[in-house]
Each structure stands twice: as structure tokens, then as C-alpha cells.
Amino acid sequence: MTATSPTGTPVVRIAGLRKAFGEREVLTGIDLDVHAGEVVCVIGPSGSGKSTLLRCVNLLEEPTGGAVEVLGVDVTDPDVDIDQVRTHVGMVFQQFNLFAHKTVLENCTMAQRGVLKRSAAEADRIARANLERVGLADRADAHPAQLSGGQQQRVAIARALSMDPQLMLFDEPTSALDPELVGDVLGVMRDLADGGMTMIVVTHEMAFARDVGDRVVFMDGGVIVEDGPADQVIGAPREARTRTFLQRVLDPTHTDVA
Amino acid sequence: MTTTSSTPAPGTLPASRRRWSPRRRQRAFRLAQYALLVIVLVAVALAIDWENVGTNFFNAQAASDIAALIPAAFLKTLEYTFAGFAVGLSLGTVLALMRLSSVGLYRWLAIVYIEFFRGIPALLVVISFGYAVPIAFGVNIPSVTVKAALALGLVSAAYIAETLRAGLQAVPKGQVEAARSLGMSHGRTLRQVVVPQAFRIVLPPMTNEFILLTKDTSLVFLLGLATSQYDLTKIGRDALNSAQGGLTPLFVIGACYLLITLPLGQLARYLEKRTGARSRT
């Protein structure tokens, strides 16, 4: 189900993207196209700008230069209706960010009702279907605080999916989880990818990136160092920086790096 | 090999480290606290002249003299409090939003307002409303309740604004980002995500503001009151001047204030528990 020969306009088209926080340039010229159905995994050391790149796609961070086009809309246009674009772009955060004062079901219906103007019954039905999909149909009435991290993250995915997004952004969705809970979340994401969802996934899970990703993008120091098929970038990286990074990640106790 | 006290056998603590356990120390400390309390109470009880206290502080005659006036004054105090709080909350909300505004001038105005009214005694503001405002603006507000509400509300708004601002800012940024990423507008995010969560956070400090306001209503007599408009403190002071029975009226009045504030504290704790128990992360 992977789009190996992309056609048509990309879902995301990033060209010469720059982002500075004050004086500090965090992204220094990023070019990246993501096509419909593609799963692009972004890897790289801490502080390399992965989150910032992802957040520039739905404008949680405002780019300081370059162009970002999402679903055919130029989101760097100052007059863009960003809420409209965000409705079609789901985002999953490292810290889950479920609405603490709402139940699991309400988390999944709030934006459906308020933004998409769906009826209570329809929002309810769609929310329950998505909770079913992530294996949490029985926890619809629980509050976030009563769930494990893995369950919270799956609810966060169901909440995003309830908006029927055309693109999903994941920012290290399993980094805050206990090791035994990581598998459940990755499983849900794998199903999503198999279903043809277009995804950009920032992750440290190399096995996931290799198995599920169509492409892997390695970032370092605010630029894309290497961009290619998952097997190639992780299995046989061309760039020395990619190799060094992968060595450190895959064999963290190995200190003998020349 | 010889074992001295300074070199213990392997696998044991040196002898000098074997003191009372933390549990025993804690128990001893607690006992000492009880003992201290008992000593203080006994000393105070012996020092007090009980007969004089009875006639001066708990005089039945003086208490019944004032009793007839209390219901009306009690209601007036509540009226001034709620009216003042309504003004304080409305204006405080506006000030808090100004404080968080992206317009620099609004932020600056809010800060000036807050610093000013927080910095001067409420007494001065109440007196101003009694005398200065009618002169300056050429208007004479006929209703004492409105005058009291404005005077007390203006002061209270400064504190409430800061409380609200802190509450709104205490809601984690991730909550806002999650809402915005779902396509919710700034306003909708504020209404459906930030404010409900801030409510729980500001409940205890807002209870404080309300209680402070309740007590500040004792200043409204400065506006010049007709008898029917007397609040609790006013009738207490008058009774103090006229009646026998020493300070008894003050004790009665104090109890009335507690009758308002104690249930409030209780209610706030209940609400806090009810909204907090299931949503704390």
C-alpha cells in the first residue's frame, strides 16, 4: 500500500524553509516533499530541529523564510486560514496533551462538534469508531488521568483521526512511554500507515522507521543531511554523519567511535 | 584481626551511627508539641479574669440588644459583598485579558491600573467615592449599593485580574497546542480548553478574594449610610458606643462574619476536590 511512484501534487511541499528563534537559526534551508500515502520518518540527534520542522507544517511555529505548502495551500501566506488547514492535518505530541478536564470520548468529539459542526450523534459515532480502531472503545468514559501513557497516546491518535485528516504529524509519539507500552502505539501507527494515511513521523524507533517508513530523512544541525528509502538510509547510509548517529542510537553502549 | 568501635565488622553500620530511628524521633517530637500546647492553654486559662470576661465579652443583655439589628445588617453585608464581587470579577476579567493582550498599550494600561489599586488602601478609594467622585464628575450616584460595589469592585478587580492571569497562564501550553492543531480557533480554545482548566486553578485564590471583599465591606460606612443601609460592622461599632456589656457586640459581629466565610471555604474545598479528583494529570 505504499506510494513508491508518487504522482500529482505533494501533500506537503517544503522549499528553502528557515526558522529562527531570535538570533538563533534552527532550520537553515529545508527542502522536503511528501506525497499522498507516503510515510516519511524523520530521525536525527536532539536539537537538530525535527520538532520545529514538524511544527512549521501546521504553523505551530511560524517559518521565518521559505515556502511551506500543505494540501495545496501556502501556509506562509499571512492571510491564510490556518484553522481550516489544521482541520485536515492531525498532530500527535510526545506528551499526549489530552484535554485534562474532558473524558476520552469528549476529547474526540470536541473539535468535531465545534469546528466541523457535526451533530452530537455523528461526532459520537465517529469518535467511538476511532476509539475502537485504537483498541480503547471500553475506556470512552474514562478521564485521561486514569489511563496509562500508552492508552493516552492512543486516545490522542483517535482524537486526531476523528477529524478525518489527510495528513498526520507525529512528534516522537513513543518517547514518553514505558518500554512495554511502546508496541501498542507503534502498532496503531503501523495499521494507519497500512491503511494508506500520509504520515510524517519524528521518531527514535529505528525498527519502526525501517519497517513502516517509505522514506527516512536524517536531520542534523537544522538541515536535511540524507533523504532516501528507509532501508537504504538506515541499512546503508551514504553520509558519514548518518552513520555516526545510527551507530550511537543502535549501539548506545559502544563508546569506541573513531 | 581486632575490631575496634571505629572499624565495624563488614556489612554492619558503625556503632556511633545507631541512633533513635526516625520514627521514634518523630514520635518524641510530636509529644513535645502536644506538651507545649497544653502548657500554653493552662497558662492562658489561669491568667484570664473569667468573671470580667463574662460580663464584658459574653454579656447576654448586650447580645440580645444587638440581635434585632443583625438580620438586616447581615443581608446588607452580603449585598455589598456580592455587588462588589460582580464588579470586581467583570472588571478583573477584562483587566486580565488586557494583561495578556498582544496590544502593548492594553498591557501597559492594565499594569498601571493593577499597581495603582493594589497599592493604595481600600479605605481611600471608598472615601473618594463618597466625596471626590461626586465633585469631580458632577454626578451623584444615588444608590449606596452601587457606590459600594464600584468602590470595592475597583479595588478587588486589581487583585482578581492578577489571580485570573496567573490561572490562565498556569494551563499547560500543550493543551492550547493540541486544541489549535485540531483547527480550533483562538477564542474557542480559550473558551473550551483554557478557561475551564483555569477555573479549577483559580478557585482557591478567588475564594480568598471573596473573603477579603466580605471583610472590606466594613468600610462602606464611610459613604454615609442611612440606618436601613447599615452593614454588620457599622451596627457593631454603634452598639459598642451605646450599650453596656463591653466588647460583646464585637464578638457577635465577628461570629456573623464567620458565618459567611466558613461555608465559603468549605464550598471551595468541595468544588476543588470535585473538579480536581478526576482531571489532575
Ligand SMILES: Nc1ncnc2c1ncn2[C@@H]1O[C@H](COP(=O)(O)OP(=O)(O)OP(=O)(O)O)[C@@H](O)[C@H]1O
Ligand atoms: N520556542 C523556542 N524558543 C527558542 N528556542 C527553541 C524553541 N523551540 C526549539 N528551540 C531550539 O531549537 C532547536 C531545535 O529544537 P527542536 O525541538 O526542533 O529539536 P528536536 O530535533 O526536536 O530535538 P529533540 O529530539 O530533543 O526533540 C533546539 O536547540 C531548541 O533549543
Ligand SMILES: [Mg+2]
Ligand atoms: Mg523534538
